[in-house]
Amino acid sequence: MAVVKLQNVTYKYPLTDTTALQNINLQVNEGEFVAIVGPNGAGKSTLCYTIAGFVPHFFKGELTGTVEVAGNESSKSNLHDWVLNVGLAFQNPFNQISGAKYTVYEEIAFGLENIGLPRDEMKERVGDVMTLTGISDLADRSPYSLSGGQQQRVALASILVMQPKVLVLDEPTSQMDPIGTREVFGVIRTMAEKGMTVILVEHKVEWIANFADRVIALYDGQILLEGKPQEVLTSDVLMDKGFGISRYTSVARKAKGLGLWTRDSLPVTLDEAVEGFKIG
């Protein structure tokens, strides 16, 4: 069942002439893990804002078409109700931190305070989510004193604690080292396995190929391609348009030209590459 449904969505930011999103039609099923790829300026963050209701409730501009989450239409709902269904972790965690709280612990509890959750339940949820995201030791720190990677974990935790139906993540590991990336992808995967719907914007294509059910390639505000991760991520079209490509894909494409890769399909992950090259 579709939990997110965009129909003919076109959007222009205020005071601009160019369309940030153009005629987007997109359905995401409940429990599905969808990854969005695209070069900078393709409209990935705008699409996140649109699904999360920031467009049109915070960013005004010109929105046409319909955006539905869990059967409600965003232009007819208010942001307060909307955030109960959709949580968005911003690309730049600094923009997400409320500024109203002195400690990480309070920051994470902030959303729950606003919906008036009983104190005991609030404590339990905050504790759980801090353990899950590996930030229990940061509880008493100021959110502003943290590194970029730590702020990204706090941003993710403050969204997860709300237990939204749909989790929208805009490059959640962009400021992390490989171990942080691995841990955070682990958390995201756990949430997906628990049945949360995940929409993830990400440049690290090897992770996407391992995790996502479906990949959407966005370009110039439009959906250029969509389908299974391996199909989309190895498409020739992405090469010329500045999309991130796995090194395994590009080297196999070269090798294919030299007769050193014999399979029809190209690899995205290490395992696929090893398998294909072993055969010759």
Add this chain to the structure above:
Amino acid sequence: MNIEIANLHFTYPTGVQALRGVSLTIGSGEQVAIVGQNGAGKTTLVKHLNGLLQPTSGSVRIGDWETREHAVAKLARRVGYVFQNPDEQLFSKNVATEVAFGPRNLGFSDEQIQALIQDALVMTELSNKTETNPYDLSPTWRKMVALASVIAMDTPIVIFDEPTTGQDAANIARIANVIKTLRERGKTVITITHDIDFCAENFERVLAMSQGQVLLDGPANEVLGQEEVLATTYVDPPQLTRLGKKLGFKETVRNQEEFLAGLKKKDA
């Protein structure tokens, strides 16, 4: 102009020992990538090169200058520093003014300043954006403005802190191109990066740090092939290095050419 770091220790006022005895020499015109987990001391180390931090003990020399004897403003003639987050260094109303700020402060003549600005703008592909306010540009282009404003200072040493973070493939290629041009001009380039594939493809020397010390230092292939040691500082070898290993290549490979050569050798 050599960089000489001798037994460098640094302890933050909080008591955190960020550097615990770092000694190394970087020769004129070398291209060095510094890798290692968050908190390994990478940024603390490079902040000593332009005097933003002073050693708790030990010494840092840039050519014949001991950093503790010279002001940051003076060290800026020798060491340019591009911050990880461009928003921490941009403040002017348009790109041209932003890029002009550095060379103006170094006391170049008007003619020299104009030449330096033009050169930096061409190198970063910003020539058609000179009148734009940096904050009206996308984060990708703001990054290029940050690069341009440091390149325009024409320092013999340029430091990049995580230049590829949050950048798309097209801009990563642009940044690689800038680094290549600087190499051709004989500049010393030092880059902190988590992007190990970018490191493998653009740097000849790699320094791996862990817990305030240098763990590995040497030619890229030598360092990047040491999977077990790198794992202790949470660095995965580059994708093609891992693939070569899995396929049983005898030599460490780190880019497409080396990988394909290895593949042919294996088949032969």
